[in-house]
Amino acid sequence: MNNSALRAYLSxxxxxxxxSAFVAYLANLDLVAHQFPQIASDIVQELIDQRSYVKLIASENYSSLAVQAAMANLLTDKYAEGFPHHRYYGGCQNVDSIESAAAAEACALFGAEHAYVQPHSGADANLVAFWAILSRQIEMPTLSSLGVTAATHLSEEQWEVLRQKMGNQKLMxxxxxxxxxLTHGYRQNVSGRMFRVVSYAxxxxTGLLDYAAIEAQAKRERPLILLAGYSAYPRSINFRIFREIADKVGAVLMADMAHFAGLVAGGVFTGDEDPVRWSHIVTSTTHKTLRGPRGAFILCKKEFAEAVDKGCPLVLGGPLPHVMAAKAVAFxxxxxxAFKxxxxAVRDNARALADACIQQGMQLQTGGTDNxxxxxxxxxxxxxxxxxxxxLIDCxxxxxxxxxxxxxxxxxxxSGLRIGTPAVTSLGMGPEEMKRIARLIARVLGAATPVRTKTGALSKSAAEVPGEVRSSVCSEVRELLARFTLYPELDEPFLRAHFTRRPAGQNTCRRRDLNPYGVTPTDFESVVSASFTTSARAQPITRGTKGTAVHVVFLREAPCLPLREPLFFSHEEF
Known part of the structure; x- marks a missing residue:
């Protein structure tokens, strides 16, 4: 590769x-660009975009470059169905070592008795946990009573009875x-179709969990599984009380700590708030507050270990060895x-942001946060x-x-927004920045108004922010992010120069892509008018024709983004 970016950098x-981290990054991109330049360009563009927005998505974070590097290797070539030292394929000794190391790290991190690190996502982890519970609590006792050791030994009639029994259990x-x-019993999800679901609210x-009401409901319903955990609940959970309720009704206590695993690992949630201590089975993702790769894992008591390890073939097929390696690094x-x-700091920032939002006159569910x-x-x-x-995205x-x-x-x-602090905390922001972010949110929402549809009715989906407010907020966003650079090891100008140049017509941006760049359809239409007049935020620097389509090149200088490479917009896209 004579045009190697890595060679140019080193020279x-x-x-x-x-x-060294940038060298590794460049070497990776060089190889990708040699085969498929667009993919390398899009990867660099994702870095640019992530550096251009204040990320408050509670389920997202920034993994380390070491975690990312652990996924980019030949481990992806290996099939390893089964679990360590019990595989359906030969030659898995290195995957055995990696998976065992990841599981050992998870157990040490959380104080767990057993860990299973194969699930690809939180949804997969929950499915494995559900079926492991069904297997241990329903299937195995039934097989034992019939004098057999495996479902394959049952007659068709016996199997149908067992299948109906497993499919008629309650999840609460x-x-x-x-x-x-969604995976906690929502009817649009498979969990709501494989169980008789009895949800608690x-x-x-107050918007808070009412443990007395939950206990009363559990005593009425007597579920097989009592599931504690959340995707959007701003308070901590008392898992000791949940375990007491589960024991009273003979339920298995399952906890989903996907969102707050990092707070458990970091010692924020301890004692009664520690799900690993009190639950029979705990599921989690690795990519939220834990700052790992996109994936999941399961922790459990010893009595559930055998059932959980049978995630393949029960739910999963082959695991992703390269991702398990990255999980080990993250653990x-x-x-x-430093992680503690x-x-x-994640929780401190969340509380600071909550207090600042309240001071700005905004209404928060439960009046604040514990997580x-x-x-x-x-x-x-x-x-x-x-x-x-x-x-807010437009700003x-x-x-x-x-x-x-x-x-x-x-x-x-x-009717709400979910706002999280894991990513901004990873950037190094603190309580003072949270106050500033709260002011920006209040300014945007206070100025936003619903737009009217073609029929004249007010839209329930679209809103617009006055240009002066958008420009002001975006200016503050740029200034804020300039002080907290994502992956400072990565030289963005160098990456842009070597990977994001595209010939005219190959960087076409459709209507749905315009808002992140601060260019609206109105801006575009004003530019491609007969006189090619210039709008406030998009300046044509060349123009040409291709058939009936008019192509206009804009400098990529949107309110929230610094000047970058030209973008090419085709009038036919509008």
């Missing part, structure tokens, strides 16, 4: 100026609109003292969650809309 740097988890996850007045990173400092997230009610602004989400702040308890706007439009 222009003194030895003491060479950063947190209601979706109260902050539960938060208190209508090791989380065992460092980080985990406490890494807060729920903002946007109805006082006359907006839906979808409108608020879009308005350089990414987050997601979220249902509130008993939400009249449903799961699509919603």
């Amino acid at each position: 222009t740097r003194a030895p003491d100026q060479i950063h 988890g947190l209601d979706y609109f109260s902050g539960g996850h 938060v208190d209508r007045d 090791r990173e989380a065992r460092n003292a 400092t980080y985990a406490h 890494h997230l807060l729920l903002l009610d946007v109805r006082p602004f006359g907006l839906t969650g979808r409108q608020a989400e879009r308005a 350089g702040v990414t987050l997601n809309r979220n249902s509130l308890p008993f939400d009249p706007n449903g799961a699509w439009l919603t």
Whole structure:
């Protein structure tokens, strides 16, 4: 590769100026670009975009470059169905070593009796846990009573009886609109179809879990599985009380700590708030507060270990050895003292952000937070969650809309925003920055207004922010992010120069892509008018024709983004 970016970098740097992480990154991109330049370009563009927005998505974070590097290797070539030293394929000794190391790191990190690190996602982990519980609690006792050791030894009639029995068990988890996850029994998810689901909800007045009400409901329903955990609940959970309830009704206590695993690992949630201590089975993702790769794992008591390890063939096929390697690295990173400092800072920042939002006159579900997230009610602004989400993204702040308890706007439009601090804390931001972010959110939402549809009715999905407000907020976003650089080891100008140049016509941006760049369809239409007049935010620097399509090149100088390479817009896309 004569045009190697790595070679160019090494030839222009003194030895003491060479950063090994950047060398590894460049070597990777060089190989990718040699085969498929667009993919390398899009990877670099993702870095540019992530550096251009304040990320407040509670389920996202920034993994280390070491974690990312652990995934980019030949481990992806190996099939390893089964579990360590019990594989359906030969030659898995190195995968055995890696998976065993990852499991050992997870056990040491969380104080668990057993760990299973194969699940690809939190949804997969929950499915494995569900079926492991069904297997141990329903299938194995039934097989024992029939004098057989495996379901394959049953007659068709016996198997049908067992299958019906396993498919008629009760799952009791947190209601979706109260902050539960889709996989906790939501009817649109497979979990809501494989169980008889009896959800519990938060208190209508306080928005908090009512443990007495949960216990009373559990005694009435007597579920096989009592599931504790959340996707959008801003308070801590008392897992000791949940275990007491589970024991009283003969249920298995399962905890989903996908969102707050990093707070458990970092010692923020201890004692009664530690799900690993009190639960029979705990599931989690690795990529949220834990700052690992995209994936998941399961922790459990010894009595569930055998059933959990049979995730393949029960639910999963071949694991992803390269991702398990990255999980091992992430678990090791989380065992460092610096991670404990980080985990406490995540909660401190969430509380600081919550206090600042309240001071700005905004309404928060439950009045604050105990963890890494807060729920903002946007109805006082006359907006839906979808409108608020879009308005903030247009101003350089990414987050997601979220249902509130008993939400009249449903799961699509919603009435709230879920705001999280894991990513901004990873950048090094602190309480003072949280105050500033709260002011920016308040300014945008206070200025946003619903747009009118073609029929003249007010849209429930779209909102617009006055240009002067958007420009002002985006300017502050740029200034804030300039002080907290994501992956400072990576030289963005160098990467852009070597990987993001595209010939005219190959960087076409469709209508749906315009808002992140601060260019609206109106801007575009004004530019491609007969006189090619210039709009306030998009300046044509060349023009040409290709058939009936008019192509205009804009400098990529949007309110929230610094000047970058030209973008090419085709009029036919509009």
